[in-house]
Each structure stands twice: as structure tokens, then as C-alpha cells.
Amino acid sequence: MRYLPLSDTDRQDMLARIGVADVDALFSDVPADKLLKAPVDLPRAKGELEVERIMAKMSARNVSASAVPFFVGAGAYKHHVPATVDHLIQRSEFLTSYTPYQPEIAQGTLQYLFEFQTQVSALTGMEVANASMYDGSTGTGEAVLMAHRVTKRRKAVLSGGLHPHYAGVVRTLSEMANDEVVTLAPDVAATEDILAQIDDETSCVVVQSPDFFGNLRDLKPIAAKAHAHGALLIAVFTEVVSLGAVTPPGEQDADIVVGEGQSIGNALNFGGPYVGLFAAKSKYIRQMPGRLCGETVDASGQRGFVLTLSTREQHIRRDKATSNICTNSGLCVLAFTIHMTLLGQAGLTRLAAVNHANAVALADALAGVKGVSVLNASFFNEFTVKLPKPAAEIVEALAAKGILAGVPVSRLLPGAGLDDLLLVASTEINTNEDRAAFVAALAEVL
Amino acid sequence: MLNRQGRPTQGTVSAHEPHATFTGNRALQQIEPLIFEIGHTETTGVDIDPPAPFKSRLGAHARKGEIGLPGLSEPEAMRHYVRLSQKNYGIDTGLFPLGSCTMKHNARLNEKTARMPGFSDVHPLQPVSTVPGALEVMLELSRYLMTLTGMPAVALSPKAGAHGEACGMMAIKAAIAAKGEGATRNVVLVPESAHGTNPATAALIGFSVRSVPARPDGTVAVEDVKALLGPDIAAIMLTNPNTCGIFEPQIVEIAAAMHEAGAYFYCDGANFNAIVGKAKPGDLGVDAMHINLHKTFSTPHGGGGPGAGPVVLSERLAPFAPVPFIHLEGGTPRLVETEADAPEGTAPFGRMTAFHGQMGMYVRALTYMLSHGADGMKQASEDAVLNANYIRAGLSDLMSLPFPDHPSMHEALFDDEWLKGTGVTTLDFAKAMIDEGYHPMTVYFPLVVHGAMLIEPTESESKASLDLFIATLRDLAMAAKGNDKERFTGAPHHAPLRRLDETRAARQPVLKWMPPAPLAEAAE
Numbered sequence: 001m002r003y004l005p006l007s008d009t010d011r012q013d014m015l016a017r018i019g020v021a022d023v024d025a026l027f028s029d030v031p032a033d034k035l036l037k038a039p040v041d042l043p044r045a046k047g048e049l050e051v052e053r054i055m056a057k058m059s060a061r062n063v064s065a066s067a068v069p070f071f072v073g074a075g076a077y078k079h080h081v082p083a084t085v086d087h088l089i090q091r092s093e094f095l096t097s098y099t100p101y102q103p104e105i106a107q108g109t110l111q112y113l114f115e116f117q118t119q120v121s122a123l124t125g126m127e128v129a130n131a132s133m134y135d136g137s138t139g140t141g142e143a144v145l146m147a148h149r150v151t152k153r154r155k156a157v158l159s160g161g162l163h164p165h166y167a168g169v170v171r172t173l174s175e176m177a178n179d180e181v182v183t184l185a186p187d188v189a190a191t192e193d194i195l196a197q198i199d200d201e202t203s204c205v206v207v208q209s210p211d212f213f214g215n216l217r218d219l220k221p222i223a224a225k226a227h228a229h230g231a232l233l234i235a236v237f238t239e240v241v242s243l244g245a246v247t248p249p250g251e252q253d254a255d256i257v258v259g260e261g262q263s264i265g266n267a268l269n270f271g272g273p274y275v276g277l278f279a280a281k282s283k284y285i286r287q288m289p290g291r292l293c294g295e296t297v298d299a300s301g302q303r304g305f306v307l308t309l310s311t312r313e314q315h316i317r318r319d320k321a322t323s324n325i326c327t328n329s330g331l332c333v334l335a336f337t338i339h340m341t342l343l344g345q346a347g348l349t350r351l352a353a354v355n356h357a358n359a360v361a362l363a364d365a366l367a368g369v370k371g372v373s374v375l376n377a378s379f380f381n382e383f384t385v386k387l388p389k390p391a392a393e394i395v396e397a398l399a400a401k402g403i404l405a406g407v408p409v410s411r412l413l414p415g416a417g418l419d420d421l422l423l424v425a426s427t428e429i430n431t432n433e434d435r436a437a438f439v440a441a442l443a444e445v446l
Numbered sequence: 447m448l449n450r451q452g453r454p455t456q457g458t459v460s461a462h463e464p465h466a467t468f469t470g471n472r473a474l475q476q477i478e479p480l481i482f483e484i485g486h487t488e489t490t491g492v493d494i495d496p497p498a499p500f501k502s503r504l505g506a507h508a509r510k511g512e513i514g515l516p517g518l519s520e521p522e523a524m525r526h527y528v529r530l531s532q533k534n535y536g537i538d539t540g541l542f543p544l545g546s547c548t549m550k551h552n553a554r555l556n557e558k559t560a561r562m563p564g565f566s567d568v569h570p571l572q573p574v575s576t577v578p579g580a581l582e583v584m585l586e587l588s589r590y591l592m593t594l595t596g597m598p599a600v601a602l603s604p605k606a607g608a609h610g611e612a613c614g615m616m617a618i619k620a621a622i623a624a625k626g627e628g629a630t631r632n633v634v635l636v637p638e639s640a641h642g643t644n645p646a647t648a649a650l651i652g653f654s655v656r657s658v659p660a661r662p663d664g665t666v667a668v669e670d671v672k673a674l675l676g677p678d679i680a681a682i683m684l685t686n687p688n689t690c691g692i693f694e695p696q697i698v699e700i701a702a703a704m705h706e707a708g709a710y711f712y713c714d715g716a717n718f719n720a721i722v723g724k725a726k727p728g729d730l731g732v733d734a735m736h737i738n739l740h741k742t743f744s745t746p747h748g749g750g751g752p753g754a755g756p757v758v759l760s761e762r763l764a765p766f767a768p769v770p771f772i773h774l775e776g777g778t779p780r781l782v783e784t785e786a787d788a789p790e791g792t793a794p795f796g797r798m799t800a801f802h803g804q805m806g807m808y809v810r811a812l813t814y815m816l817s818h819g820a821d822g823m824k825q826a827s828e829d830a831v832l833n834a835n836y837i838r839a840g841l842s843d844l845m846s847l848p849f850p851d852h853p854s855m856h857e858a859l860f861d862d863e864w865l866k867g868t869g870v871t872t873l874d875f876a877k878a879m880i881d882e883g884y885h886p887m888t889v890y891f892p893l894v895v896h897g898a899m900l901i902e903p904t905e906s907e908s909k910a911s912l913d914l915f916i917a918t919l920r921d922l923a924m925a926a927k928g929n930d931k932e933r934f935t936g937a938p939h940h941a942p943l944r945r946l947d948e949t950r951a952a953r954q955p956v957l958k959w960m961p962p963a964p965l966a967e968a969a970e
């Protein structure tokens with residue numbers, strides 16, 4: 001087996017040195033009747049060529065985003081990632097290293113985490129950011145728990161514009177911990193009265209912008225009302241590129257900001273691995289979940305970086321920890337931070353402008369199709385259209401024509417009476433030809 | 447060296463260091479400033495044309511003012527990150543015996559398959575009809591995991607080990623609630639030797655935690671568990687092989703006792719890599735167990751993630767598995783994404799994460815499994831155990847073993863008894879290993895052992911590599927006992943940095959780069 005260096009001679013020599021007759025003597029604590037005598041019922045080892053063929057065959061059965069006009073979003077977005085990113089994250093020293101527990105030989109990881117935290121602070125307009133969460137949805141769940149710790153209250157109010165999967169993650173965690181959650185009805189046009197839901201029992205209000213339906217929301221009045229009642233505002237985003245164009249939540253007095261960072265540096269990957277971004281006001285750092293990287297000096301006075309404030313964490317605090325998180329999204333963080341460094345403010349601003357321009361062009365074109373209307377007053381690179389037929393049917397019909405048109409709202413919110421709504425996203429990858437093909441095909445299938 | 451803002455980018459080179467360089471660089475080891483010190487907000491490494499003029503639909507929400515993000519051109523960025531990488535130690539650099547973390551070889555075939563366009567370039571919400579190959583990967587991975595563990599169901603979506611623990615414990619909580627015992631069964635038993643994630647997970651989802659004492663031989667005794675059982679006990683969270691590297695000899699009896707008391711057995715599968723193909727958790731009475739794909743099945747650790755933590759479930763927990771999952775209807779796979787859509791006989795407890803979990807890790811793990819096969823996975827477990835015991839045999843006359851009565855599984859645990867009186871601590875010893883070119887073992891874990899040193903070589907090491915490692919540790923051990931204290935307390939001497947001041951980092955947290963104060967102000 002190509003991955004196993006020991007030869008049978010080695011094994012015999014080593015067993016002799018240990019002083020046992022065979023390897024099963026080392027498994028003597030396993031109850032004898034539970035020790036398997038033969039290999040399990042699975043195929044035998046295969047060479048690289050054969051494995052590659054098997055996997056390629058499965059891969060070929062899927063339609064990849066680059067192969068067709070592609071407008072699918074709803075929390076994961078197709079963007080162009082520079083070739084440099086994938087090259088760098090595959091360097092051995094990044095790919096095959098561990099969580100930087102020994103900082104003297106992990107300064108590469110630690111420095112990019114410190115740079116990442118600074119980038120996320122700047123993007124969100126917040127004072128402090130952590131070294132990442134698994135993804136935006138689990139980060140949102142952790143943000144609610146953090147708000148409960150800060151306020152010593154147990155009730156979260158979720159906007160009807162929050163991504164339904166994110167709301168599902170929060171509800172699941174809260175039900176398990178016997179915490180209260182108020183989820184507002186799906187809010188297609190950003191007209192809900194969330195202020196009316198905030199009272200003196202409220203721990204936090206969770207609001208997404210751009211929201212699930214693409215609308216941009218004014219967070220300031222929500223922050224003001226929340227703060228007047230001693231509650232926190234948790235601002236959520238699923239498209240981080242939007243922060244290159246829209247007012248960041250930090251400038252709207254959000255207390256915790258959490259979002260999905262996949263769009264920068266990371267592939268679609270059928271939903272994972274992704275990278276959760278998590279930022280907060282600095283007065284709350286000791287209640288934050290996840291790893292934090294901090295600056296310090298070494299014994300000779302040189303600047304260096306370490307994981308810090310670990311007294312919040314499970315390996316020290318056990319059942320009193322701020323979170324059970326151990327692993328974060330290291331390599332996805334690296335991809336994010338490299339791509340963001342390549343972009344810089346100048347590149348990010350332009351990338352965001354192109355995304356918005358493409359979405360505006362698409363919205364205008366789709367609005368010209370008979371029976372189709374765009375519902376958003378404002379949006380960044382994604383919006384909701386109302387169709388004269390069930391969106392799920394239309395999406396299937398368009399897929400059959402080689403166009404991946406978007407996400408039917410009913411796929412995430414079945415039974416909500418929203419079957420005629422379609423979420424459509426457009427990024428820098430879309431060309432005029434893509435848009436024209438979409439519009440023509442939609443007119444045909446309607 | 448000064449950066450563009452005129453701020454020194456490095457500490458001064460110590461004058462008494464022989465052959466100190468002017469730059470602070472040491473040949474291949476280059477001092478590398480932060481991107482904020484070398485980049486500029488006007489610089490970019492990505493060429494994007496601004497769009498033609500159009501009417502914005504951002505409304506009143508357009509961002510004003512600077513974001514403050516520096517950019518680097520492509521060659522500058524390449525150099526920055528390559529230099530950073532050179533300050534890191536990885537498995538490909540050398541032996542990485544980090545106990546409990548399983549730093550085995552990361553085959554690049556796994557990286558290649560994960561990047562196939564049908565896996566990396568597909569969206570989680572594109573029509574299911576356009577991703578049959580993705581469902582096939584998930585089903586095939588599930589089949590392998592269920593066969594290897596002897597368990598009838600698996601929830602794939604958890605994002606990492608601790609997330610898998612939460613998933614398994616949530617399934618247990620849901621099952622207890624379904625039996626109408628939610629109000630009374632709310633205590634989880636956790637051995638003292640457990641990973642910190644276990645008690646943290648139990649607390650996270652509303653259980654209270656009661657500790658099970660460890661026996662002097664490093665294992666958990668069924669009598670000790672039985673003494674704690676009662677109508678308030680929901681489950682036990684037991685790691686097997688345990689964190690001392692020992693297979694729990696009474697695991698079958700413990701499982702039976704839990705079941706008899708109406709409670710569940712959660713097995714922390716962090717150390718499953720020792721017994722893959724040798725024993726099935728399903729045969730041992732396990733109700734739920736997470737599997738760290740990034741440990742046992744070698745998806746890379748990537749400097750701390752991403753991981754993946756699928757959870758195998760017993761018959762009685764299977765109905766409560768979270769969405770999404772794939773349901774086979776007459777052999778045809780159907781992706782169930784919402785609780786409303788759940789088939790009869792299931793009662794999903796909710797959702798762990800957006801979308802469908804860590805597809806990129808599923809592909810890598812499946813590639814690993816196909817490559818190894820049933821025979822190769824069994825051999826890998828045997829070699830991992832053999833390697834750990836070989837190291838143990840090579841060191842046990844010099845270093846002290848807290849639990850000599852049991853063979854080690856995939857990792858060998860030493861304590862610091864043998865360092866008594868030398869003035870050298872476990873941490874000092876670990877830092878001296880860095881100077882010798884090794885990543886240190888796991889130190890000070892498990893907590894039940896004083897000054898713990900947990901060595902896990904994995905199956906990826908050759909005999910020659912192990913012999914050199916043993917010889918090096920023997921040299922160090924002799925030096926520690928032979929009054930060569932400075933070698934240890936000052937270590938590392940040869941790493942990119944000397945020992946870092948972690949206390950200072952925690953006392954005065956500096957968690958992001960701040961623009962330097964203007965020079966005039968700084969001078970005041």
C-alpha cells in the first residue's frame with residue numbers, strides 16, 4: 001500500500017523489540033469476541049489511476065457552475081478566484097500543519113490569522129474579529145449564544161429576512177438549550193415590524209442585510225431600539241462581497257456581526273467547507289466563541305503572534321466554556337485572506353461594483369419578460385422575482401435547457417405560499433450572453 | 447528596516463548574537479512584515495474593469511469612506527505568503543507526533559479529486575437533478591462509514607468533531623424527549639480524562655455534567671459508572687480508545703449498563719483511527735459516534751480546519767438525524783432538506799448547518815478509503831498501533847509511563863515523573879524537540895496525568911524515521927537528567943522565533959493591526 005512505509009520485515013523486527021508475538025497482542029484490551037478476524041466487507045486497495053477514474057466518473061455526473069449560464073445564490077456565490085490562491089493554500093506548510101499550538105513553528109498560520117482578523121474588522125466596521133467559524137450559519141448560532149451570555153437573557157428575535165437555514169440552525173440550538181426564539185414570518189419586501197418584537201426580555205435581534213430575498217436593510221433604528229431595551233443587534237450577511245459596496249454593519253451600531261466568507265477565495269464545494277466571519281465590539285471579546293490570534297513578543301523582543309484568551313475555551317474551561325468549538329476553518333481562512341490581499345480596497349470596491357452592475361442589468365432584463373416582476377426596492381447582487389408559474393417547475397425547465405437560473409424560495413420555505421418566487425443572483429462571472437440566454441429561455445418556458 | 451509608514455517592522459537584532467545580519471533575515475528565514483505594512487489601498491493584484499455607468503439600486507445603503515484594506519500585486523502577494531509558509535511546520539516537513547490529533551500523511555490525490563469540477567464547482571442549491579454524482583459521493587461515503595463502524599445510520603452534515611458531538615448529543619436529547627423523559631434525564635457522565643469538547647458540548651445543549659473518576663490504570667470501571675446511574679442520567683460520553691491511548695477494556699459492560707438504565711452511550715470517535723477494520727463500534731454497544739474525517743481519513747488539518755464530523759447512529763437514534771439527509775425510496779435517492787419534507791418514521795431534530803455539510807471533505811475521505819481499501823485501512827490501524835508501541839518500548843526505560851499495565855493503542859502516554867528534580871518541565875522538553883527538528887507531542891493533555899506527553903506517530907512513519915526520533919528523544923532525556931538545563935529552559939533556540947510571551951498576549955490583547963501613531967505624537 002503506497003501510503004504505508006513499513007515492510008513486513010520491519011513489522012516483525014518491531015514486534016520483537018516490543019516483545020509480543022503478533023500485532024493482535026497489542027489489541028488485547030479489545031474483547032476477544034469483538035476483534036474482527038477478517039477485513040470488513042469493502043473493496044480492496046486500489047491504485048491511484050483507478051481511484052481517480054472512479055471519482056472522475058461521479059464528478060462528471062454533475063453540472064458544474066462554470067459550464068452553464070449560472071445565477072444560483074441564496075447564501076453561496078460563484079466568483080472567480082485567482083489561480084494564486086489555490087496554489088498557495090496547497091503549500092505543504094499550510095496544508096499539512098495543525099492548529100498553531102506551538103507558536104514558534106507556526107508563525108505562518110498565526111500571522112495570516114492576525115491579518116485575517118484585521119481584514120474582517122475593516123470590512124465589517126467592527127473593533128475586533130475572531131479567527132473564523134465553520135460557516136455563516138453556525139456562526140449565527142454561536143452569535144445568539146454569545147448574546148445570551150452578554151445580556152444574561154434567553155430570547156432571540158429572528159428577522160423574516162434571515163436565511164432559512166441560518167434560522168433553522170439557531171432554532172435547533174435554542175430548542176436544545178431551552179432558549180426562546182421568536183421567528184418572524186418570511187419577509188419578502190423588508191416590510192416587517194421587527195421593532196415591535198423587542199422588549200426587556202429580548203437578548204438579541206438577528207437581522208440579515210442584504211437579506212435572504214436580496215433587500216438592503218437599515219440597521220440603525222433596530223440597533224437603537226435594541227440598545228434602549230438592553231438587547232444586542234446581531235447583523236448577518238451571506239454575501240461578503242456586498243461589504244465592498246454597502247454601509248458596513250459596524251457603522252450602524254451592530255454589536256455582533258457574523259457572515260459567510262465563501263465568496264472570497266473559496267469554491268462552491270456543494271455547500272462546504274466554507275468560512276464563517278465573526279466580529280464584535282471589543283467590550284465583548286471575553287464572551288466571543290472560537291479562536292483568537294493576538295500579537296506579542298518572543299524572548300528576544302521580536303514581534304510574534306499566538307492564540308490567546310484561551311481561558312474562554314473548552315480545553316481549559318470544559319463545561320463553562322464559551323463554545324465547544326475546537327477546529328475552525330483554517331485553510332478557508334487562508335484562501336479568503338489571500339484573495340482579499342490580492343483585491344485590496346481598490347479591487348474589492350471594483351468587484352462589488354461589477355457584481356451590482358450585473359445584477360441591475362439582469363433585473364432590468366428579467367423585468368422585461370411578460371408576467372415577471374422584480375420585487376426588491378434595493379439589492380446588491382441578488383434579488384427576488386415573482387413568476388406567473390411555480391418557480392421550482394421553471395427552474396427545472398431551465399435546467400433542462402442548460403441554464404441554472406436561481407433558487408426557488410419554496411425549496412427553503414416550503415408551504416409558505418411563496419411558490420412563485422425565485423431568487424436570482426448575478427456576479428462578475430456573468431456575461432451579456434449569459435443574461436440574454438437566461439431571458440430568452442425564461443420567456444420560452446413561461 | 448522601515449515600512450511605508452516609517453514604523454520598524456522587526457525587533458532589533460540582539461547584539462550579542464554571533465553573525466547577526468543587518469536585515470534580521472537568516473538566509474531562507476526572512477522577516478516578513480504584515481500586509482498592512484507593505485500593501486497599499488490603491489494597489490491590487492486582480493485586474494477588474496469598473497462597470498460602465500449604470501443606475502445604482504443600493505438606495506441609501508452605499509458605502510462611504512475608506513475600507514482600509516491594503517492590496518498587494520500578484521508577485522508581492524506570492525512572496526508574502528510563501529515566506530509565511532516557511533515559518534510553519536507541517537506533516538510534510540517532519541514527524542508530527544501530536545497525540546490525539548492524528549497527523550498522518552495527506553495524499554495529494556485527495557486534493558486532486560476534491561478539485562474536480564463536478565465536486566468543487568457545484569452549488570448546494572442548484573437543482574438536485576443536476577447533481578446526481580454529488581449524492582452518489584454522499585451515499586458511498588455513508589456506506590463506507592456504516593460498514594466500518596457497524597452502525598445502521600449516519601448524519602453527514604456536522605462541520606467538525608465538536609460539531610459532530612453536538613449532533614450526536616442532540617439526537618440523544620431528542621430521543622429522550624420523544625420518550626417523555628426530557629424533564630428528568632438531564633445529566634451526562636463524562637470521564638475526567640475526556641477531551642474538553644465533551645463537557646462543553648453537553649453544557650451547550652442544556653445537559654449538566656457529572657464527572658466519572660479515572661481508575662489508577664487510566665481506564666473507566668463499569669462499577670464506577672453504575673454507581674452514578676439513575677433516572678436522571680441521559681448518557682455517557684466516553685472516548686474509545688481513550689485519551690490515555692488505552693482501549694477501554696470494559697466498554698461493552700459500560701454500554702450495557704447505560705442501556706439497562708435507560709440511557710445512551712455517546713462514543714467520542716476522535717481515536718477511531720486506532721481500530722478501523724479491527725473492531726466495530728456498533729458491536730460494542732455505541733449509540734452515537736462522531737468521526738473526524740480530518741484525523742482518521744486524512745483530510746488535511748490545514749492549520750486548524752476545515753474539518754468534518756459525520757456521526758454514526760444506532761437504530762434507536764437514527765430517526766432523529768438532522769436534515770439534510772438522503773432517503774432511499776425504492777433505491778432512488780431523495781435529498782430531504784426540510785423537516786416538513788421528512789419521510790414517515792423519521793423525526794429530524796433540526797438542522798446543524800446551512801446546506802449539506804463538508805462536501806470537499808467527503809470527497810477527500812472517500813478517496814482515501816477507496817485507495818486504502820478494507821485491507822489497507824486495517825493495515826493502517828495496525829501500523830499506527832505498532833508504531834506507537836515501538837516508540838513506547840524505545841523510551842520507557844528513560845521516561846515514565848503512568849499506565850504501564852495496558853498496551854498503548856495509536857498513541858503512547860508519558861508523564862513528567864521522570865523529570866522530577868531536573869528543573870526541566872514538560873513544556874521545556876517540548877520546546878527542545880523543536881530545536882531538533884520535530885514538532886512536539888501533545889503536552890499537558892490528558893489532564894488526569896501530571897505533565898502529560900502524548901505521542902502519536904501514526905502509520906505514516908517508516909521504521910528509520912521512528913528509530914531516529916527515539917534516538918533523539920533519548921539524547922534529550924539524557925541531557926535533561928544530566929544537568930543540561932539551559933538547553934531546555936531557553937528553547938527553542940533555532941526556530942524562526944524564540945519562546946513567545948503568551949501571558950502578555952492575554953493580559954493586553956492586541957487582536958488586530960492598528961495604524962501607527964503619527965511620529966510627532968509618538969515622540970511625545
